[in-house]
Amino acid sequence: MGKSKGASPKLPEVGQWPDKIAPAVAIAGIVLTTLGFLMAFFYVPPVAGAAVDGVELIGGMMVANKLLISQKIFYFHMPVAMVSFVALAFSCYYGVRFLMTREWRYDTCSAIAIEIALVFVVATMATGEMWTRFEWGVWWTWEPRLTTYLVLMLIVIAYFVLRSAVDEPERRGVFCSVIAIIATIDVPICFAITRLIPSSIHPVVLREGGMSGEMGMCVALVAAGMFCIGFALYRARFGQVRLAQRVEAMKESLED
Amino acid sequence: MGLFSEKQELETKTAVSSDIAVSVTGLTKTFSTRKAVDKVSFELPKGAFLSVFGPNGAGKTTLLRMLSTLTRPTDGSIFIDGIDALEEPDIAREHMGLISHNAMLYPDLTAEENLLFYARLYGVKDPEKRVIELLDAVGLKHRRLDLVRTFSRGMTQRVSIARALINDPSVVLLDEPYSGLDPHAIEVFDQLIESVREDRTFIMVSHDLEKGLSMCTHALVLAKGRVVTFAERGDLDADEFRELYRSTVGMGVA
């Protein structure tokens, strides 16, 4: 999401440079993600970290020494989660800008950024679900990351309900900006708290060691691809919303 | 910035504030794509009574809310008694009072408690005395220990006048103050407003053309957020004005 472009005093608008590069970025995103996909399955070796070492209880069954193919989900789960949080952070940034300037454009940007965040949060939850099912053998577990994303998803959904529940545009803008800011503050705290409080039931995600170089590369590749896709989606949606707003403005002026 | 220029600026400001109570320039409020108030400018001398007319959705209430510092304008400036209401909203607030169709009184507190609450917020010196004085002025001193919940609409609105005057404002804003009042209550209300006129400046938003015309010294007609007419009552022929108003309201409806 390289649209921040903070130095320019101009308001975000359709047809500025991000839109010129958006199609190329979209293609790059698709290529990168596909490459990452192929890499995840054919290049990166299954790591010991995602295998069961010794004997463990998974989903009520004793499992020993099995390499789990489900680890491949990780290469998509993590990048998608990263994009969704970055999108939320952008929504917060535009929320702050809206509160400072009361420029409607920022409210629009904030709302669209959070829409993108929702898309990626849902993708995160879906991949996370698959992960827990195959890796840990349960449909849901109150693991810190999953919990954090559940909370994030709930706040984002509440954001949209709030948006549709306020008629006055200025009030809607202010309320939604405030919620975007609160959500962005809340989510890291949520992660920290669920992570730091000791509890015996939480499994550790990366069981031993960190990521290997190959794993890291693959994750980086998919992450870059996902960011590109997120950016392209954002610009496409932005163009669409701006068009609708212009039509609305024209209708207003015709009524005069 | 030298000391000298600062002083000069101060002098021009006080010079303005000596006879102009309210000065509005290029006031604009944009809601998303719609301009609710569009470049409204006017000046009111001290002691004037301005009636703002216009069809529904002309931006009257938005204008009044901006004047009362409840809503921030998109563009333009407001000076109340020479104070920049956008730069120094808190000081401007000390100079203003608002009477609205909403009483802004807590139904579960007594009239006296309500007024004391507001008096303390404004930091009125000797609030108890001021409250009794005001309740006496609106003729409700004997009911001061009754809950506002038990009051009739007319009585509530009288307490509301006392509430708006608690800080001895020089500019009083009236937002549809007659809605829900019966003819007798309206009469009482008018008499009260007349009795507190002194050298205060009033700005009233009302649907009632005749009412507004009978009280005002200045008239402002808004349509679609823009000023159609701004004139002093003396320069205005009442019939002509009614005709003009009807034509603009008609335009607004169509």
Added chain:
Amino acid sequence: MADRKKEKLQESGRSAICARPSTFAQYKTLLMKDLKQEFRTKDMIVSMGIYAVLVIVVFGVALSFAKPGSEFLEVSGGLLWSLVVFTSLLGLNRSFSHEMENGCMEGMLLAPLDRGAVFLAKMTSNVVFLLIVEVVAVPLYWLFFSSYATPADTAWMMIIPLLVGTVGIAGIGTLLSTITTRTRGKDVLLALLFVPVIFPLLYACVSATTAVLIGGDVVADTLMVSLVLAVGYDVIMILASWILYEFVVSA
């Protein structure tokens, strides 16, 4: 220089009968108004108290086939906090109904008033009302479920997480209920926003409460971490709410 200009301008006005009170004086005025109103009508406290009893009754039904034993203590922290969350949701929904009823909120905003003081006053009154209800509801909970298990000697320390949690709930709850009272579908929307936002605090408080109920080694392990995190949440969220309140309340 700017201050002197301000003073001059103020003198030139006619508001000679007013002297701007300190923010603390205004805070006190606002708080006293809330307390006086509530203790006169007892709207919020009574409905919250009754609601708390009803929640306990529902718990009673839910647990009627559970085996009494020390496991009950592990669940109790969580149950107590769901009691607090549901009850405070009800109270928070009501805390602004008086302000909206007659446009009083606008009347308040017309005064030269630090908006932060409005937030702090409302938060304080919410803390007071919530604590009053908790003082009744928490012992009542133990009364009803005393046959299930006896909490450890450290159980009295539950007061600390209850205090920390209540302050946090009142803080963020005041901001959120100011938002939701001016929307359509206020009650549902408050729950929708409140529960996920309060989640981290709830998690920390449940952990701390459970630790003191079970007692033993767990207290040392968990209690401090949980409390520090809960206090951290309180500080960050209350600061954020306090800063953002100005925007919310004037919108």
